[in-house]
Amino acid sequence: MKAKILVIDDDTxxxxxxxxNLQEEGYEVLSAASGEEGLKLFSRxxxxxxxxxxxxxxIDGLTVLRSIKELSPxxxxxxxxxxxxxxxxxxxxxxxxxxxxxKPFSRDALRLTVAKASRFxxxxxxxxxxxxxxxxxxxxxxxxxxxxxxxxxxxxxRKVADTEASxxxxxxxxxxxxxxxxxIHAGSSRKEAPFVTINCAAIPRDLLESELFGHIKGAFxxxxxxxxxxxxxxxxxxxxxxxxxxxxxxxQPKLLRVLQEKEVDPVGSxxxxxxxxRVLSATNLxxxxxxxxxxxxxxxxxRLAVIxxxxxxxxxxxxxxxxxxxxxxxKLGNNNITFDKESLELLGRYPWPGNVRELQNxxxxxxxxxxxxxxxxxxxxxxxxxxxxxxAIVNLPDEGCSLEELEREIVVEALDRNGWNQTAAAxxxxxxxxxxxxxxxxxxxxxxxx
Numbered sequence: 528m529k530a531k532i533l534v535i536d537d538d539t540x541x542x543x544x545x546x547x548n549l550q551e552e553g554y555e556v557l558s559a560a561s562g563e564e565g566l567k568l569f570s571r572x573x574x575x576x577x578x579x580x581x582x583x584x585x586i587d588g589l590t591v592l593r594s595i596k597e598l599s600p601x602x603x604x605x606x607x608x609x610x611x612x613x614x615x616x617x618x619x620x621x622x623x624x625x626x627x628x629x630k631p632f633s634r635d636a637l638r639l640t641v642a643k644a645s646r647f648x649x650x651x652x653x654x655x656x657x658x659x660x661x662x663x664x665x666x667x668x669x670x671x672x673x674x675x676x677x678x679x680x681x682x683x684x685r686k687v688a689d690t691e692a693s694x695x696x697x698x699x700x701x702x703x704x705x706x707x708x709x710x711i712h713a714g715s716s717r718k719e720a721p722f723v724t725i726n727c728a729a730i731p732r733d734l735l736e737s738e739l740f741g742h743i744k745g746a747f748x749x750x751x752x753x754x755x756x757x758x759x760x761x762x763x764x765x766x767x768x769x770x771x772x773x774x775x776x777x778x779q780p781k782l783l784r785v786l787q788e789k790e791v792d793p794v795g796s797x798x799x800x801x802x803x804x805r806v807l808s809a810t811n812l813x814x815x816x817x818x819x820x821x822x823x824x825x826x827x828x829x830r831l832a833v834i835x836x837x838x839x840x841x842x843x844x845x846x847x848x849x850x851x852x853x854x855x856x857x858k859l860g861n862n863n864i865t866f867d868k869e870s871l872e873l874l875g876r877y878p879w880p881g882n883v884r885e886l887q888n889x890x891x892x893x894x895x896x897x898x899x900x901x902x903x904x905x906x907x908x909x910x911x912x913x914x915x916x917x918x919a920i921v922n923l924p925d926e927g928c929s930l931e932e933l934e935r936e937i938v939v940e941a942l943d944r945n946g947w948n949q950t951a952a953a954x955x956x957x958x959x960x961x962x963x964x965x966x967x968x969x970x971x972x973x974x975x976x977x
Contacts (some may be wrong), residue, residue, distance in 0.1 A: 530645040531555045535573035535591060536607070537583045545578065548634050549641060556635045562586025566594055574650040577626075577642060581608040581615055589619055596623045603644045607632075611715075620691045620867055638746035639946045646975060647849065670706050671854045674844040675973065680707070680836060681688055688714030693786065695771075696809040698838030704809035705769060707836060712765040713816065717805060725757045727772035728914045736778055742783075746795025758791045758802045760944050772810035772817055779824045786830045794834060801908045806831065812974035836972030842877040843884060843936060845943065848875055851883065855890040866893070867926030935970040938963070947975055 532554045536542040538767075542672060543796040544556055547554045557574060559565035563586050564580065565830040579597055581588035592604045605624040608616050616627035625644050687694055688711045705724065712722045730738050737746075741756030756764055758975075774782065784807060786792055790799040815823050840846070849871065856864040865876070879885055893902055904911075938956070945951035953963040967974070 529553045529555060530575035530648055532641065532645075533569055533577045534567060535562060535583075535588075536557045537561055537585075538580065538581075541580075545637065549578075549635055552638055552642070553703065554645070562588070562591045565591060569595060569602075571780060572599065575606045576644045577602060578641065579604065579606060581606050581612070583617065589615075589622060592619060592622055592624055601648075603648050605640055605644055608755070623865065626793070626868065635645050642946060646846070667685045669701065671711055671851050672844060672847040673850065674839075674846045676839040676844045677847060681835050682713070683834070684710055687836075689716060690832040692804055693806045693831050694834045694836060695814070695828075696807070697809075697814065698809075698837065699840050699882055700809065700811045701882030702838040704811075704838060704943065705767065707838065708765075708767045708807045708809065712767075712805075713808060715765070715805065717764045721761050722765050722767065723757050723761035724769060725769040726769045728770035732775055735775065736781070737917065739778070740781065740791040740793055741800075742794035743796045743835040746793075750795070755792075757789060758785060758794065758804055759800065759806045761916065762802050763804075765807055768806065768808040770810060771808040772812035772814050772823060774823075776822070779827050783827045783830060785825065786827075809873060841882045843939070845875050850884055850887070852890060855887050856894070859891060859894050861894065861900075863900045864897070864902065865903045867904065870902050870907055871902055873907055877911050898938070931970070934966070935972070938966050938970065939972060942972070942974075943968075 529552075532549050534542055534545050535548070535558075536545065537560055539560065542560065546556050546558050556689060557568055557572060559568050562579070562583050565577075566586070571579065577591070579588045579591045586594075586769075588606055588608075592606065595602055595604055604623070606616060606619040606624045606627040606780065607630060608619075608627060610904060614934060616624075616629070619627060619742060625647070626640050628640055670677075672678075672680075694708075696707050698704055698830060698850065708724075709722060712718060720821050724740060727735065727754075735752075735757065737754065741754050742750050742758055744753050768782075769876070781792070785802070785804075788799075790801045792799050814823060817830050818825050850865075852866060852874070856862065874889075881888070889908075891938050892908075893906060895908060913947065938952075941952040941955050942949070946953055949963055949967075950960055953960040966972075
């Protein structure tokens with residue numbers, strides 16, 4: 528559904544032109560001839576986006592902006608101001624404006640700016656809707672995202688949470704795999720029982736079997752008393768095996784037996800113990816390649832991956848960055864922090880090799896080092912200014928990658944940077960438009976609704 532736009536301008540002819548152009552784009556448009564009239568109209572019929580002239584008789588655009596932000600902080604406001612008044616526009620941005628347009632402006636400039644605000648407003652609303660729907664069953668408060676990629680993840684989690692299926696969560700480091708595992712547990716009938724985690728790569732190989740399955744007194748040197756393993760501790764609940772792809776070959780058949788027989792063999796014991804545990808696991812490795820290379824048992828893989836959830840890297844869900852920035856600022860105790868337009872653009876172009884974890888660390892640093900409540904581009908680290916370089920765009924992982932997946936990411940990024948205008952994106956990529964259309968169809972790239 529298209530956004531509802533409120534246009535406020537005391538210039539009748541310009542207001543009607545703006546109204547006509549936005550209606551042509553399919554928006555529902557309300558209009559007001561003054562700031563006072565606009566605020567009254569807004570209080571009766573909340574709009575998703577407000578477009579207001581800065582200089583008007585009576586209440587000016589800056590007052591309109593501040594009043595709307597008091598009434599509805601989530602509403603996005605676009606300011607129209609005369610060319611040469613950039614300082615006024617900057618003041619409006621500091622007061623919370625989403626963007627500004629300099630007069631005289633073209634139809635395309637108006638269309639693209641409003642479309643960007645509409646998309647952002649829609650993402651925020653969709654995120655709220657998804658979060659509310661999901662939280663009826665489980666706790667998704669720490670999983671932030673309303674991009675199409677994350678919507679698919681949420682959909683799988685909703686379906687699988689209240690089942691007994693084993694789930695393998697894959698994705699790069701820092702994408703939030705443990706958060707997904709916790710959300711699945713919280714949405715299950717086991718939510719009141721323990722959620723036990725173990726990192727299969729972080730425990731010395733000599734101790735891992737004991738950590739997983741427990742041991743009896745005297746089982747080995749230093750085993751001065753009996754110890755319950757993680758599976759026993761998770762009895763009735765859920766165990767999360769992080770970095771399961773790193774599990775030692777000699778322990779893989781023992782884990783397979785637990786999954787098949789629902790019982791563990793403590794180290795040194797001749798007696799098996801029954802356990803009632805749901806198994807969730809995660810890895811950042813290409814687990815299918817590990818299977819084909821003989822490094823991971825195929826039968827164990829299929830037992831762990833009854834359902835597989837792949838978390839997209841942050842560079843493939845850049846629309847979620849503003850939401851994540853807001854979330855981390857709030858989590859760190861300051862809801863007043865905002866990011867100016869240039870800093871948001873730089874953060875949006877950066878490839879985020881460390882994913883959401885790197886973004887969180889960046890926000891923590893900015894909160895400590897900031898000079899005020901508005902984060903400017905000048906406060907960002909040098910690496911963010913290299914976001915348009917070839918190396919940053921390509922960002923090849925050490926373990927290699929799929930050429931087709933890389934090409935798809937480049938096409939999506941080019942479309943997104945150019946407002947999903949296919950002609951502009953083709954020009955950006957220096958290819959004919961029909962070649963771009965072929966790539967869009969080949970990779971099943973979904974274009975945003977107009």
